[in-house]
Amino acid sequence: MTDLAIDLQGVGKTYRYFALENIRLQVPAGTIMGLIGPNGAGKSTTIRILMGLIHQERGEVRVLGHRMPAEQVAAKWDIGFASEDMRLYDSLTLAWHMNFIASIYPKWDAAYAQLLLKRFGLHAEQKIKGLSHGQRVKAVLLLILARRPKLLVLDEPTTGLDPVARHEVLRELTDVMADEDRSILFSSHNTQDVEQISDRITFIDRGRIIDSMDKEAYMDRWRRLRLEIPAGIEVPALPGVIGIKRSGRLAVAIANEFAPDLANAYETSGARVHAVENMTLEEIFVANVEHSREEVNS
């Protein structure tokens, strides 16, 4: 097996009102990659390209070592894919769906499927049309987890779930990673979910990858500095600071390449540093997207 579960190089696709530009995305085997982006950023298009459902116009796509879309059949034997807009057959029961998937996948783990039924509080004999949204999402997850895939590709799986159901789904995904060879690509615009389970993150906006790296290292680079700038003092534009918002004497500087020297540099320029704060992934995401858009517009 290759060291990369997913490898997209220079991938592009142009639509009338949207374009995916030069996407470079690598998911090492054994990691959980969170793909974060606002609505319409290109998350689903990227995921559909790597599943072979949409053909890229430019670039190379390899999933589990298979070229996509040409070798999608071979790749999909080892991929569990779920998307927010995926629906099971309303008129049939969950048990029928389980038997259907079991008839296709030789690796179907019936004991694990029964365990998931209990953990998710699902009843196999219930028809899909009788399930709530949360139960439907869990049913889809059961169907893909019990086939023991090497790679899980989940496009906004927690959208619309209540907090308890979200917690159950995220816990199950974390448990799945007990197998070190298994990888997950998890897209969401909910940064809390991604922050909770991912060990790598990728930001995408308006069809472009903004950043992609290890989550801890990435979050460690971002800081918010609360400053007081006396009248008549002009603070210089410091490297590693992407923006500064002033409100009278008070200011907030956002750093995306934070180093302890940065606070000293502000002090030297005449400003007082009141606090250096960590940022949540959501705050980083919003700041990053806004900065990226400003750069593109300028």
Next chain:
Amino acid sequence: MNRSVVGALVLKDWRLQRPSILFSSAVGALSLGMSYFKGEVPFVLGGVWFFVSIIVLGCMLPVANVVNERKKQNLAFVMSLPVSAMQYTTSKVISTFGMFLIPWLALLAAALMVILGGHVIPHSIIPTVFVLEGFVLMGFCLIAGAAIAGENEAWPMTATLVCNSSYGVGFYLFGRIPEIQHDWASPAAIWSPIIQRLLIIEVAVVLLIIGLTFFIQSRKRDFV
């Protein structure tokens, strides 16, 4: 060819559409039973209902088996399985055409048994039954092809509209052919050159539509 998955998809479609097939087959069989009774009214009514049941099945199946799968967002689930777009198309062609052909053939066989077994309906009607059923098969193929290869619901809806409005005209024009009218008067079935030509054209059109469906699907770049 990934036969096991294609087979599983075909069986899945059959399971989902079983009630519609059984219902239309039952209506078709009842209609044939009615035409077995003596008298012009049961014969005409039975014959009309017989064709109506096949036409309704031909319109309903592609919508239920293909369009609804897309509309109800089941397609993403199917395409997450180890199948390519062409294998999906193969499964849809086999399941949709198979689901139609089995009751279609059964009703054709039943119609022949009614005609040959009784003394009410003249045997000269047999070639007409073949041509008219072939005409319905052609229409079904057009609707099914449009449903499978079409990007949205408008394609099969347009095909259904075209077919349904052409059945009546087609049957009428066929009945106006002097050679056909002449042969109806005969006590035995006559496979005249015009009947043979019509049957060959129908088979050719059916094969052309199936080929076109695969061709259009193979050109698609975005599948879901």
